[in-house]
Amino acid sequence: MILPITLYGDPVLRKVTPEIDKDYPNLNELIENMFETMYNAEGVGLAAPQVGLNIRLFVADATILADEDPQLKDFKKALINPQIIERTGVEESMEEGCLSVPGIREDVSRPTKIRIQYYDTDWNFYDETYEGFAARVIQHEYDHLDGILFVDHCSTLRKRFLKGKLTNIAKGKIRAPYQVRPPRK
DSSP, rough: OOOOEEEEOOOGGGGGOOOOOOTTTTTHHHHHHHHHHHHHOSSSSEEGGGTTTOOEEEEEOGGGGTOGGGGGGTTEEEEEEEEEEEEEEEEEEEEEEEETSSSSSEEEEEEEEEEEEEEEOOOOOEEEEHHHHHHHHHHHHHHTTTOOOOGGGSSSSHHHHHHHHHHHHHHTTTSSSSSSEEEOO
């Protein structure tokens, strides 16, 4: 089932998410719905707050980009209760966008390598290292779990330029090519 994507301005996007346990209701169905929602919106990642849920979970699938980056060949994951343990490597700037902030793309600088611990859908524990685009996708989605949006990484000057667009999104004055839910106050 395709879920509506929560837009910028909704308080759920600014909350630090709590961890969940194995008994979280309908978790596998939720994860399937999140993947379906992400694919429908042509995204490569989607965090639970983006579908209105204040829980520590995100999905990612960058396999579509494997021709450009072979490391992404098997990069389809659901990460439950993730914790980034380490960020290393050089800071690299790349343009990012977000399904919750439609129509805005900005350069964001992030470390090129991360180490993350998480559980998969079978509650197997992982401690893994990612580099390049996979590390960027994980950091972007992980930020959502800490109430951070990619536009928060922009300079004060860029934020001033974006203020009108962000205000329109927060007021629901936006058209997106996928189902959205206007911000709740």
